Amino acid sequence: MKLRNPAALALLLLSAATPAAALELHPERSSPYDLAVTGRLAGVPDGGTAYVRWPDLRALPSARLTVDGEFMMGPQVLTVVSLSDLWTALPTGPGTDSILATCADGYASVYTLAFIADYRPFIVLEINGKGPRDWPPAGVTFNPGPYAILVSADFEPRVASYPNVQHKKPWGVTTLEVASYADRFRGFYSGKWSSLSQAAAAGREAWVNTCASCHAGPPGAFGGTKAGRPFPVIAAYAGYDRAFFMKYVRDPKSLVPCAKMEPHPRYTDGELSGLIEFITEGQQ
Ligand code: HEC
Structure with missing residues (x-):
């Protein structure tokens, strides 16, 4: 512009x-x-x-x-x-x-x-x-x-x-x-999420300002409804297979050709690790 x-x-x-x-x-x-x-x-x-x-x-x-x-x-x-x-x-x-x-x-x-x-x-x-x-x-x-x-x-x-x-x-x-x-966003700051490492806290920032456009968090964490995937499903992906999760976030179509989620290629490995740490932390 x-x-x-x-x-x-x-x-x-x-x-x-x-x-x-x-x-x-x-x-x-x-x-x-x-x-x-x-x-x-x-x-x-x-x-x-x-x-x-x-x-x-x-x-x-x-x-x-x-x-x-x-x-x-x-x-x-x-x-x-x-x-x-x-x-x-x-x-x-x-x-x-x-x-x-x-x-x-x-x-x-x-x-x-x-x-x-x-x-x-x-x-x-x-x-x-x-x-x-x-x-x-x-x-x-x-x-x-x-x-x-x-x-x-x-x-x-x-x-x-x-x-x-x-x-x-x-x-x-x-x-x-x-x-x-x-x-x-109290859901992301209470319970297991009340004390996060610096990397995971940066992951929370990333979630709120990117993923939350389409994914709602657990109750008490605002987010869009466009993705229609409950937070525990995202957390299961993040906890189960880091490599898959990282690849999916960067370029969903490389794994699922019909994926509608937009690619997020800019994330470094470190940032994605922080995002994973944040997402999985709340589930423990
Ligand atoms: C523009 C909307 C949009 C944004 C932004 C978005 N997603 Fe998604 N996401 C989707 C949709 C829609 C799906 C359902 C599968 C598909 O069509 O890609 C999905 C699916 C997923 C899946 C796989 C779950 C499944 O059941 O297939 C993961 C993991 C995921 N998103 C993580 C993230 C993360 C982490 C972020 C932030 C970095 C993010 N998404 C940002 C729309 C979005």
Whole structure:
């Protein structure tokens, strides 16, 4: 993604200075382009869902960015709202520090406030001036709607050194949960998981920021439902045959030609050992 227009940056700085308006939460869905919000939000009962309307999101402080090759070949102009401005506009409850995004196909992405501050993810409201009602935009072969979230190295240079970028760019996002990280991942920090070696703790970080996009953990550990494989099955693979597990994570199709899981070739042996140590530790 390329920031072609230096004015865009100035606009962003300007928008950061403007206080965000409070978003209105509606109890009923009004259109397929509403964004569902759930979790710990003032005025939303436990386990309940409220809806934010696209025009209200569009009225938040926004920026226009010219990017290259993100949704389609060549340049495209995105109208975006930063997750940090979105956070400010939501009636977040006490103790909350994370946004958990989920997609229509069960894919999920985790954004802690620390991640949001460091890498400045944003939600895409328009592509070339058109909102989700008119998506897929011309030249795009998939429908990224109703919402897509992106991070970009050209928008925030630190993104260039962030290893799990693909997992922070979900599209087809339908729901944002406002959550406490400690609460939604408590399963990974209690019992056998309460004291981990440094390598295994790094494995836990890797799991939360990559595997959890598609695999849910045991109860008390949030994750996507796209993979449809219970955590004990993953742990059985990790504990039973390390070589198979490592090869599968790096390149599933090399072992199972019809595998749908995406390859994760970047992991070193050391990182995969930490991941295995973390996954199997909780089962002992
Ligand atoms: C984009 C979604 C996605 C991500 C991300 C993902 N997986 Fe998977 N995974 C799947 C799906 C789907 C399957 C079911 C088999 C298949 O189609 O590949 C699967 C299967 C597996 C299996 C084999 C279990 C079986 O029953 O076949 C293992 C082991 C595994 N995943 C581990 C991991 C680990 C570890 C990570 C993180 C590094 C990870 N996966 C990330 C989607 C994903």
